[in-house]
Amino acid sequence: MTPAPTRIAVIGGGIAGLASAALLAADGHDVDLFEQQPEVGGRAGSRTVDGFRFDTGPSWLLMPEVFDHFFQLLGSSMEEQLDLQVLDPAYRVFFEGESGTEPPPHLDVMADTAANLAAFEQIESGAGSALAAYLDSSREAYAIALRHFLYTNFTSALAQASPDVARRLPRLLPQLARSLESFVAARFSDVRLRQVLGYPAVFLGSSPDRAPSLYHLMSALDLTGGVMYPQGGFARLIEVIAALATERGVRIHTGATVTAVTTQATGLRRGALPVPRLQRPRARVTGVRWRGADGLDHEHHADVVVGAGDLHHLETQLLPHELRTYPQKYWDTQVSGPGAVLVLLGVQGELPQLPHHSLFFTHDWHANFDAIFGGRVPTPASVYVCKPSATDSGVAPKGHENLFVLVPVPADPTLGRGGAHGAGDPVIERVADAAITQVAEWAGIPDLAERIVVRHTIGPGDFAADLSAWQGGMLGPSHTLRQSAMFRSRNRSRHVDGLLYAGASTIPGIGLPMCLISAELVLKHLRGDTSTGPSPVPTRTGPLSEAP
Structure with a gap:
């Protein structure tokens, strides 16, 4: 049942904020979204320089x-909104090789599963059949995650206690207690194959020896159907969702920095049933205070506030100490995913050596x-390179290539900020120079x-500012066991009624x-929906206008 219309303020115009706003407005709510930057997008941002258009965040569509x-x-x-292309190869992997030896040939991971089985078998005898079994396991884990552990707010313990889950517990529980690295090493001997199967941990802000082996489910995504790219880049994805939100009545305010979540102390309603003190919210949300690009302060009244930006910032900067569900002492016990140096390059001439996605793996991953x-910049580093001009002619001038180079570094804003044409802080530019040489x-x-x-760099200091x-992280809190599923920060304030997170x-x-799922979980909260699967899709009743 759709709830009565509610006035809602969404903080943050990244994909989670835009998606939350669109879903809530489609459900009949009155929604305003506040984004501190001049444009929406957040981590999925973009930058245009001298005819090159760079995505500055996500570049894999899985x-x-x-x-x-x-x-x-x-x-x-998705078909109506995005022009998607399956990449083949999905990505290419370059290997450093052992010290003093010639590096082994690169490995192309293809969109076709059979081709990947054959490639593994060619590198290591028996690895083809081992990969087939590995992928069967990863598909099962992924299907269980979709049905029971991703689309849930974990508000009902009974919701997860289904026969479907119980039947698989003997296989799932050991995968939580074991690292992904160990899980892979028990099945494959060749270092190159172990790296290909362990690398998805980086997508989770972790490393193969820190991520639970349950996350081998990620291999069901890139090894069995390829990787997709939306024409126009990931900026196009943001444009589409912003347009859908606006069409449904969302008012988007850019250059609008929220400076406080406003609240009012709560008391028990006369005649209400008593609630234990520890379960009772201390306040209810009344709206947000925000500052415009002109420097003027404003008050916006709301019945519900959705914090869709960085949770640490909201909890430690926008709420008084006594109303913080996740105060600084909580974050002191958490592990951030890595930071990054991003290097945006416009290159003259073609680069046939590089497909759309390339990974450069150092031999000693542990180091x-x-x-x-451990807070140190790795030398050498494992590097990721995206060349969207291999697929999208609109991202670079004719006769040029567009390169996005990502170097994982510690999540530490003191490493500095980037800049144009080598003018960033010294550490950032040294990392960029080393990556280009590598x-x-x-x-x-x-x-x-x-x-x-064209050369432009972005560092952890930019992510923070x-x-x-x-901590200037590029992704968010790492997916260690203590920071996964029901152990991760919840999306509802314990102390402020009406304050939700995405x-x-x-x-x-x-x-x-x-x-996107986190946005749907906000919708579920407001609907009182405690189910564990995706929400029912409404029946279409008429023609749909396409996003521009």
């Missing part, structure tokens, strides 16, 4: 069924990840540095699909 379900909740579909999570040498592009015509990101900081976690 879990397409989650995107399609979200669009269906708004009476549309690499231990450095990142890509040039490993991929066989000796003149790469000389062909760069522009996105209010906790985004990568809260359940279900990091990544574009998870942020």
Whole structure:
């Protein structure tokens, strides 16, 4: 049953905030969204420089069924809203090799599962059949997660106690207690294959030795159906969701920095049943206070506030201490995902050595990840490179390539901020120089540095300043066991009635699909829906206007 219309304020115009606003407005609520930057997008932002358009955040589209379900909740579909292309190869992996030896040839991970089985078998005898069994297990874990652990607020213990889950507990429980690295190593000997199967932990803000092996479910995504790319880039995805939100009545305010969540103390209603003190909210939300680009302060009254930006910032900066569900002492016990140095490059001429996605893996992963999570910049680093101009002609001028280089570093804003043409802080620019040299040498592009015509860097200091990101992290809290599923920060304040949370900081976690699901979980809260699966899709009753 759709609830009575409520006035709602959404803080943050990233994908979680836009998706929350769109779903709530479609459900009949009166919604205003406040974004501190001049444009919406958050971590899924974009930047245009001299004819090059760079996505500055997510670049892999996985879990397409989650995107399609979200669009269906708004009476549309992924096919109607996005022009998607399956990448083949899905990605290419370059390997460093052992010290003093020639690096092994690169490995292409294809969109076709059979091709990946054959590639694994060619590298290691028996690895093809081992991968087939591994993927069967990953598909099962992924299906269980979708049905029981992703689309839930964990408000009802009985909801997870289904026969479907109980039947699989003997297999699922050991996967929580064991690391992904150990799980993979028990099945594959070759370091290269272990790296391919362990790398998805990085998408979760973790590392193979820190992430639970249950997350091997990620391999059901990139090894069995490929990776997708939306024409126009991920900026197009943001445009589409913003347009759907606006069409449904959402008022989007940019350059609007929320400075406080306003509240009013609560008391027991006369005649109400007594509630234990620890379960009783101390206040109820009344709205937000925000500052416009002109420097003027404003008050906005709301019955519900959805914090869809960084949860650490909201809890520690926008609420008084006594109303914080997650005060600083909570964050002192948490583990952040890595930070990043992003290097946006416009390159003259073609780069056939690089497909759309490339990964450059160092041989000693332990040293690499231990450095990142120990507060040190790794040397050398494992690097990711995206070349969207391989698929999308609109992201670079003719005769040029667009490169997005990501170097994982510690989540530490004191490393500095980036800048244009090498003008960023020294540490950031040194990391960028090293990454450019590494890509040039490993991929066989000796003149790469000389062909760069546009260069812009972004560092952890930028994530902290522009996105209010906790510790300057690029993703959010890491998916360790203590920070996964029901152990992750919940999406509802314990002390402020009407204050809800969405985004990568809260359940279900990091990544574009998870942020879309978190928006749906807010909708479920307001509907009083305690189910564990996706919400029912409304019946379409007429023609749908397409997003521009």
